[in-house]
Amino acid sequence: MVTFLVGLTYLLLGYTTVSFTRGLSVKSQRLVVYLAYVYVMSPFIFFIFNVNQQAAFTEIGQQGFHILLGFFLVFVVFPIMIIFTFRKIFGRKVEES
Numbered sequence: 001m002v003t004f005l006v007g008l009t010y011l012l013l014g015y016t017t018v019s020f021t022r023g024l025s026v027k028s029q030r031l032v033v034y035l036a037y038v039y040v041m042s043p044f045i046f047f048i049f050n051v052n053q054q055a056a057f058t059e060i061g062q063q064g065f066h067i068l069l070g071f072f073l074v075f076v077v078f079p080i081m082i083i084f085t086f087r088k089i090f091g092r093k094v095e096e097s
Helices: 002-021 026-048 051-062 064-090
Strands: none
Touching: 002 026
């Protein structure tokens, strides 16, 4: 039941965010979009400060270089490669004859 409510909340906040970015009722939805930012980021913030997760952080500290290299590849290198690939494929200009 909790998962359903969280999913429904994410769905409603996402719909509101899309409406805000398209310019529909800008003033009334600005605070809801800010609420969505806080709501989405709060699990990550709580994960960092969770006492039970300290064992995971010590494991990262022991195996630090390998895990940090993996994070760097997944979150930096792969997205950049995907962006450049899409720009190369879809960003071509049509030659005028």
